[in-house]
Amino acid sequence: MNTTVIDRKTATDKSANTTEQQTKIAVKDLNLFYGEKQALFDVSIDIKEKEVTALIGPSGCGKSTFLRTLNRMNDLIDGVKINGKMVIDGEDIYQSNDVIKLRTKVGMVFQKPNLFPMSIYDNVAYGPRMQGIKNKAELNKIVEESLRGAAIWDEVKDRLKSSALGLSGGQQQRVCIARAIAMKPEVILMDEPTSALDPISTLKVEELIASMKKEYTIVIVTHNMQQAARVSDKTAFFLNGEIIEFDETNKIFSMPSDQRTEDYVTGRFG
């Protein structure tokens, strides 16, 4: 339970984090089409290293679509066309063909926990094994570190060999985060990671996110305004495939510059 207390502290520390971080992901004039239908319009955004960036906006505005462009998950969808620049660590990810490497570097956690029907241990060890790690001691170490990193170790350490699907939804979601961490990513994308969780599990995941940003760059899509306010450093407001406003989270929720942002965050539309 001690961890929760420590995580709380990190959560409040974010306001003190004033030093400007390096740009991790630089997006410039990104357009995306599903066949004829354009879903993203000239999206430009600088995502800083070791910050949490929240994406908010009404349903269908392109948040998930944008999130998927960050690790080329849209490549799996037929008829998707993309133009513009998407530079991660100085490299345009759409100019490179090493999608495996990209997806290792940029991990993803989905809305619903999507654990495999196997043990907790095997779920977390899955990625590292795919990467060719066979040494038992090394795998043990990665599994423990990842589960600790996802603030779930204490709850599962005595049942690592039991089925992951026997865990509660909130526990499963944190194991999903552990599974993402096990790949040693640098960026973690989360698409509404708590929308299927109860309030307590939601808070645990939020505190986890706040503590994770010491090591990872996190981009999170959320429909929960308070969640965006609690966990993120910067917030981007999307509307109809465009970024209307991108600024310090504090600014977006206290004094947004654009009337449309104001209307959205105060719940006047969307």
Place this chain on the structure above:
Amino acid sequence: MVVRENFENSLQELQVKMEEMTQLTVESLEKSFDALKTQDVELALRVIEEDNEIDDLEEEINQLAIWLMVKEQPVARDLRKIIGAIKISSEVERIADFGVNIAKATIKIGNGDSLINKTSLEAMKEVCITMLNKALKSFFDENMALAKEVGDMDDEVDEYSDETYKQLTGHLCERQEETNQLVQLLFVNRYLERTADHITNIAESAAYLIKGRKYDLN
């Protein structure tokens, strides 16, 4: 479609309570001043009694504001509005207390010739009441120009106050038998000067609502 209709209605309810509280406070100032002028102790006592109503309204405004924060989790302008309601109602409550103080001064002065016409106190009270209505209006209408006017009027009150101070202390030497009354009027002068300061704080809350940052009107 009106989104958040209930919330809008609650914000409206908050405004109505603030207007009511302000109206009662204006009445408190007017009555306490009438009592002072006509040396009407009965009326002064009534002002003191009626102050409870204003305190109760402040409490109601605070309760409603807190409940809205919990229930609606307001952000941006909505949040500033609700914080403004809490801050402004506490300023208005303080102003009403000055009405009570003036009423108490009236009781202490008792009977005798009123020296109030030899001061600028009445003019000060008039400016204060105009300021108070203007400050609240600047908040409700989000009118920055009005908020600034309140700041300017505060300077006017300060000038009246200095003038009154000189007038009263001047009389202190000449009319020693009226020392008690003159001292009480000096207090009244001070209360009105403070009233204007609190009203200026209200205008600053309005400016904060409008601009989203602290704005010094003093």
